[in-house]
Amino acid sequence: MKTLDKQSVLIELQYLPSIEFFSCLQSFSEIIIESNENYVKQSYRNRCYILGSNKTEMLVVPVIDGNKKILIKDIRIDYSQRWDVNHWRTMSAAYGKSPFYEFYSDYFKDIYHKKHSFLWDLNFEILTMCLKLLRVNKTIRQTQSYEKEVNSTVFDARNLINPKNETIHSQFYQPSPYQQNFGNEFVPNLSIIDLLFCRGNQASEILKKSKPI
Template identity: 35%
Template sequence: MDCLIHPCYFPNIAHFLAMYKANTVHLEVCDNYQKQTYRNRTEIYGANGKLSLTVPVIYSQTNRKQYKDVQIFNSEKWQQQHLKSLTAAYSTSPFFEYYIDDLMPLFTRSFTYILDLNLLSIEFLQNALQLDVSLKHTKTFEKTTKELRDRRHLVNPKEATIFLTPYTQVFSNKHGFISNLSILDVLFNEGPATELYLSKQQLYK
């Protein structure tokens, strides 16, 4: 079934799994931006456990903007920080070197809008996993939809809960298995087997 979902910054496994299971993915780009969601952050497995990587944005509650109009606050060297954190977390993982060259443009190219960055992160994942998933952008905002499976709730950290089969993680000997991190965590650890891993998982919500 086709799904409706928010394009996020390197989506977590639950979010990406919803896209993987769909025939066509309709990306919600016409909603009002909301803070404290996965729209501008992702979570990885660092040496000290779960680590959030947040893209700073120019936004205030008193001046609401549509998601597609929200700009990145590029005065902060967030790209350098994120690349440094990813390298520290995954340089010893089996497939980091295999994917890092294709990933570099997201940390060297200048982005004005958070949506453009997120769309490119999804494009990278599609290419890395060779996923043949059709992507469409919404033209208007609809609060409810009957024609599509609404997965927009997954953008909220409190809603993105899922039971996942454990896989080997770089620092699992220190902190155990941490579930539902960025899909990058699976990609760097499982490589081409990521698609097989996703095919065996079930999204219940």
């Protein structure tokens, strides 16, 4: 990954982002969030993966009019499906007995209790909270307009991290195994909450080890 001459990374907001997402951010001093794109369905913008007792589980935030051409900041969350209750119940079942669940769970619970109307607001608060818990200090700003091409000091990572890409081919992430809750085989690139709940204050060090050389 040719990032040595890049100071900033341009990337989209994601829901409970993957370890690959945070591994990518490590190489840059500034994070530029793409705030003027149109919503893209079936992406990490409204979904994440966690490890349950039987298998990897996908959590999806339902949105209203996701099939239409709508600016990402204008996408509303559909609460008719009680997704927030289901997500929290699923996360609690998966991580309730994790070593660091009691230390971090309230931070996330407080975010869900706010019942954000817009997906953007939910994802942005989750991102800033995760960076704080990981003790990652980065400058964050949002785009002022959508630009297909970016200047030479910015690495364009938009849409490079998505569920369709295999982790083994990632330019941002080299899995560094850690003890997970279930099974003997390590499952890479889950949501950052898997790393936080399982490894706590060691999460930032594991992230550093997950960065490709």
